[in-house]
Amino acid sequence: MTTEQLHPSPDSPPQQHSSHDPHDLPGPHGSYNPRSPHDPHGSPHGGDHLLFLAEALRTFHDTGALAPSGPALVNALVVPALSRPNRPISVLEVGAGTGVVTRRLAQVLRPGDRLHVVEANPRFADRLREDPALAARRPGVGLRLSACRVEELPEAAAGPEGGGGPEDGGGSERYDVIVSGLPFTNFEPALVRNILDLYLRLLTPGGELTYFGYLGTTTARTLTSGPRRSARHRAVVRLLRRFEATYGLGERTVWRNLPPARAHLLRAPGPYA
Incomplete structure (x- = not known):
């Protein structure tokens, strides 16, 4: 596992950040409607889509898509970082890919x-290390990159009780926001359950989690896969629906994405400080 601090460029000008807006908050009837401001940075690498496609074809099980998330989906995923308390927050992004969500988070933090x-x-980790938009983030925003799976983090190994501090590799690091880009329906149900439980352990009380899934995957899997893979897919979907029924705040369907996707917003138990 490789964990490193990524330091901003001292010559980079400060970036603007989005202020709180009531439309960033979960709306009634189980939906939420974040703003979709234009990201002035976009992708700093013209080859992001080509790299993503190459890695998807090479390791589709872990990548789970053929292209990075589009702007509308990115903005749906970063909602909790915009609807925030008036204090510094800690954000965990899992499965960053080529960094489309990472750059948006770095812009608003x-x-x-x-x-x-x-x-x-x-x-993907190498691309993130070289990303000029991340290097040019607002001074005072800390950025750390861990080149590993989320279940390999020291915080994960520490278990529910934690121990030690984040600065000495202990397990007490907690996050106000987790943004997950993992392709859950590509995994075994037991692994998905372990990751969801880990997210709940890593969130502060009242902390928020976002993740997404593509529309129509159950039908596509049934038509293109054998019975075993189809059954595994349906089991993961049932697990996610139960998790959302327990902790969900709302969801938003993003039609302007390739393919269309549904973003989910969830909250950990307990009062948010």
Whole structure:
């Protein structure tokens, strides 16, 4: 496992961050409607889509898509970082890929905030290390990259009770926000259950989690896969629906994505400080 601090460029100008807006909050009737501001940075690498496609074809089980998330889906996923308390926050992004969500988070976070990015694919991790938009983030925003799976983090190994501090590799690191880009329906149900339980352990009381799934995957899996894979897929979907029924705040269907996706917003038990 490789964990490293990514330091901002001292010559980079401060970036603007989005202020709180009531439309960023969960809306009634189980939906939420974040704003979709234009990201002035976009992708700093013209080859992001080509790299993503190459890695998807090479390791589709772990990548789970053929292209990075589009702007509308990205903005749906970063809602909790916009609807935030008036204090520094800590954010964990899991499965960053080529960094489309990472760059948006780096844009909206404020001095004193911390962003911990976890990416297991070494080629994606290398791209994140070289990303000029991340290097040019607002001074005072801490950024750490862990090139590993989320279940390999020291915080995960520490178990529910934690122990030690984040600065000495202990397990007491907790996060106000977790943004997950993992392709859950590609995994075995037991692994998905373990990851969801880990997210709940890593969140502060009242902390929020976002993740997404593509529309129509159950039908596609049934038509293109054998009975065993179809049954595994349906089992993961049932597990996710139960998790959302217990902790969910709302969901948003993003039609302007390839393919269309549904973003889910969930909250850990307990009062949010």
